[in-house]
Amino acid sequence: MSAALVSMKGIEKRFAGVHALRSCRFELLAGEVHALVGENGAGKSTMMKILTGVYQMDDGEIEFKGAPVQIADTKAAQKLGISMIHQELNLAPDLTVAQNIFIGREPRKWAGILLDDKKLNKQAEQLLKQMNLDIEPTSLVGSLTVAKQQMVEIVKAISYESQVLIMDEPTAALSDTEIEELFVMIGRLRARGVGIVYISHRMAELQRISDRITVMRDGSYIDTVPTKETTVDRIIAMMVGRELFHHASSDTLSQSREVVLDVRGLRRGKTIKNVSFQLRKGEILGLSGLIGAGRTELARAIFGADPIDSGEIYVRGKKVRIANPHQAVKEGIGYLSEDRKRYGCLVDLDVQSNVAISSFREFSKLSWMSKASIRESAEKVVENLKVKTPGVHQQMRNLSGGNQQKVIIGKWLTKDCDILIFDEPTRGIDIGAKSEIYKLLDSLARQGKSIIMMSSELPEILRMSHRILVMCEGRVTADLVNDGKLTQETIMQYATRREEELYA
Amino acid sequence: MKRTSLALEPQTPTGKQPFRFKSGFWQQFLAFGSLIVLLIVFSLASENFFQFSNIVGILLSTAVTGVLALGATFVIITGGIDLSVGTVMTLSAVMTGVSISFWGTPIWVGLLVGILTGALCGCVSGYAVSKLNIPPFIATLAMMMIAKGLALVISGTKPVYFTDAKGFTDISLGSLLGDIFPGFTIPNAVLIFFAAAIIGSLLLTRTLIGRYNFAIGSNEEATRLSGVNVGFWKIVIYTIAGVFTGIAGILIASRLNSAQPALGQGYELEAIAAVVIGGTSLSGGKGTIVGTVIGALIMSVLTNGLRILSVPQEWQTVVVGFVIFLAVYADMLRRKKAA
Incomplete structure (x- = not known):
């Protein structure tokens, strides 16, 4: 593993009176799969939305490859090579795989007047082959399974030369076989030196795929631990955190009730x-x-x-x-x-x-x-x-x-x-x-x-x-x-x- | 649970068809099949139907609505709607008339004025939709009324005649083909309609405009997040629709040898009907020019055939209404199957 690709420090964020993030930090290395976990509302998404330019932080600093950067909007993040694969996929179902991958960057001919679909499909085919995917560039995205659509979105992200890939609950809609395929894909990306932020609730998955785990709770940074040196129980304990305030329900109900x-x-x-x-x-x-x-x-x-x-x-x-x-x-x-x-x-x-x-x-x-x-x-x-x-x-x-x-x-x-x-x-x-x-x-x-x-x-x-x-x-x-x-x-x-x- | 392997299973190779053929095949086939059935039925029902002069009449009556529908197709594929094309067509016709008859400009300048009028109206609608975030239905409803009013104001509520402009009627009713091949007297309006259709089809399938048109209609947010300037392209698309509207205005003015300021309202609904019958989805993302041409033809064949069979005009409208029901229902069924 090499130097830090992304380093976020002292991140503060408030929404209309709610203190969503308090002095949070996060670090991602090249070629690392870094899991980000926490209960719903712990601040994971807010953190990643700041990294991808969707939100602006109120305070804190972000370094990209050691140099401080301002991420003013999503385009700025894209330029740095930070991409996010959302839970709801961002693809146009009525366009083909190739058209989706290159949307906004279509190859053209005849002084830029006509689209060059031949070149488009060829480039897409090369990309798909590079990632060992058996997907036709001319298939309509809407006709693919969710898993394949997700692969298309990953390929699209990679085609922007992304070095940071954020995946939000990527396995939520996948079957077991499809999850295996996704993991193979993640392995390939890791080998290419891409840093991957992996947001998931599924503990077993995190143990398999991640190198390190960062836990957040109630908008605060809790800890970052190497996956190999921790247990599921410890992670869950960190996620849940606070000791319970328990209003003993006065009477346990008798089972004889109707x-x-x-x-x-x-x-x-x-x-x-x-x-x-x-x-x-x-x-x-x-x-x-x-x-x-x-x-x-x-x-x-x-x-x-x-x-x-x-x-x-x-x-x-x-x-x-x-x-x-x-x-x-x-x-x-x-x-x-x-x-x-x-x-x-x-x-x-x-x-x-x-x-x-x-x-x-x-x-x-x-x-x-x-x-x-x-x-x-x-x-x-x-x-x-x-x-x-x-x-x-x-x-x-x-x-x-x-x-x-x-x-x-x-x-x-x-x-x-x-x-x-x-x-x-x-x-x-x-x-x-x-x-x-x-x-x-x-x-x-x-x-x-x-x-x-x-x-x-x-x-x-x-x-x-x-x-x-x-x-x-x-x-x-x-x-x-x-x-x-x-x-x-x-x-x-x-x-x-x-x-x-x-x-x- | 459906389990698919991504890399291991060999896939049956799919043909290298261009995508628009795949996506639009069934809807086009349905519309095309209906058109053929209609032609056969009417030919059997009346020997007057399948005559050269009658077919030419059908084509001529398709031209104006058809060109309007071409423009409407672009807007509808974005998931929008343009209610203003009927009255903007009238305004374009009036402006052409004002230019030629009042200002005394040469005919070609008048044509340019008409087309630019349409383009400008489309551009304004597009701006209202994409930059002011007014829903297309409302924005173009407003434009419909603005254009209607302006047409009346500018013309002084009276028709503008082209009596001094020699050859103006030839734009619609003359026949270049007839001059070259005697007897084959297909009016120019029909040629212009088909030429416009070919250009429209090229725009939609071979250029960036068309690509972004489908992308916006399919998933606007994804398109925006991919770095496409969605607002700009929407304005372009509404402007293109306006250009087609302007052309339709010229066609109708030249056919009537006058610009009738009170005419025009109602054409927008016929245009939308043609687009829908042609299989373009009102929810956006899907549609073809060929489908729209066939849709427009179906409407005029229906009206013409029913008239030949002496069905009263009121009933013709009822039948067209039912056809729209059927077309949209077929589209729903198809989409349900796809989902």
Whole structure:
């Protein structure tokens, strides 16, 4: 290994009051695969976006090959030879492989008037051959598998003479064989002296492919360690860090309670693989897992928002067929989306309309809406859930995130839903409002409502749930009773348990 | 789970076809097949249909909408839409008339003025879309009304006649081919339409403009991140559409030997219909000039054939409407299969 290719020191970044990065550092050597790990929101992406010129740092310095550099925009990064392979691929599906690789730099003929596609395809073919890839330069990118598209993007990056390649969760959409191919490719790049930043949650992969691992947590740099001298447990401990603040859930639920929701053998494509679980009356079931584990997909499938391939759902002992959200609501299931603004509420309407939106039928006789009863029930929601609003005529967009969330909860309560699925209920809500939402969930459970709560924040899951279901890659890897002894480390281990390890 | 090997599996070699053939093959085939079926059906239904004079009539009636549709194809492939082509065509015609009849310029200057008028309008629309970030639907809706109003203002709401300009009508209705091969009297408007189609096709498949056109329509963000000046190229593309619109304005003025300021609105929808029937996807990224030509022909063959069969004009419109339904539905099916 040689001198540092990239060295970032004392990096500071603030977003509208949030201190996203505090005095962070990162170093990449030529010919090194350097893994960057941390929980969701630890600051990995922000760090790499600064390196690729997407964001500007507030303070700190970046050195490239020993010389200080300013990376003012993405073009500047490209010029230095720093490329990033994003999770969503940046290719035009309707163009061919060759056209995508050379977009913006097309070879031309006839004094630059006509495109020289012959030369284009030949150059692309050479590049593909150099990387030992069997991809036709004239195939449409949209017709390739995701894995091959990713290879095309890597080739495109290499064709810019990139010396630094950042890969964000490159294996997220790949099958095992495809991952092997990717690793072979990474090996070749390493041999050429390219420095690779590898962002991934998959511990087993990091052990195989990386030379060093840098851990980040809550916007801070924790440590950099050679992969060979560390263990998965130690990395996870560094990622999770803080000691747990544990609100012992007062009463563990007796198993004799009525099962209100029974999901058996649910499958949907690649995202949900044979999931079964039960939800009891008055229970808060935490659903944990990393991004891409299939939590949201599972919730949407149960709620009928996406079709399922196979599986059965029983509500209060009765087998039901839920083909769309309308039927789910009829069975008393309510879903609170993680993306409130997009799916959860109608920001241009007022509070009372948002409360009543699912129950207009109950509020109306022969299509004539009873305004008085709508206002009445909206006022009840405002009072019971302590929504801070000047009145039920206030537009939703003027409410804070926490109060919007309360109104949405009120919507499902008004509809008499007693199975509530919360997807990231506290995302984008400030800390004070968070504890109010926690209290609300707790009292709902005490009133006999059954709750499924999804969250990427482990402390939140541990604090709230009676029972915890851990998912990884569409499978349930653990069903744990939250008896007070459960730790974040245990959950994390189940959350990163990939398929082959299960049977190993 | 689909497992593919990247380097180990031998692949069946694919032919060295140019990509646009692959991507547009089925949509073109569908449209072309429909055109042939229509021709056969109408020929069998009425002996008056497959006559030289009638075919020439069909081609002539295709020319104006066809040229408009060529320009619209460029814009639609970016994923945009141009609602202004109908009235901008009228404005171009009026400006040509003003130049020739009021200012007394030679005919060729008048033509240039008309084409530049179209190009300028396209350029403004393109600027509004790419630099001011106004959605194409709204930007070109505004341009549609601006052009409509300007055409009325400039002409004083009265038609501009080309009585003094000898030979102006020959641009559309004369026949160069007929002069060379007596009896083969195909009007110049048809030749101009086909010439414009060939140039359009070359632009779309052989030049940077076309390449970036498809790239922007396919994934604008990826194109931008690849260092392509997306804003500039969008303006170029809308300007090209404007040039085609200007040419259509000249064709219609010369055919009527006058510029009719109140005419024009509604042509943009026919042009868009032709593009869509020709298999160009409204979501962008896919489309061909050949498809658009066939789409425009299908529309005029339909109207012409139905008229020969004495179907009332109101019903002809209904039929064209259904054809658009079918064409877009076929496109949806195809895309679903591809996904």
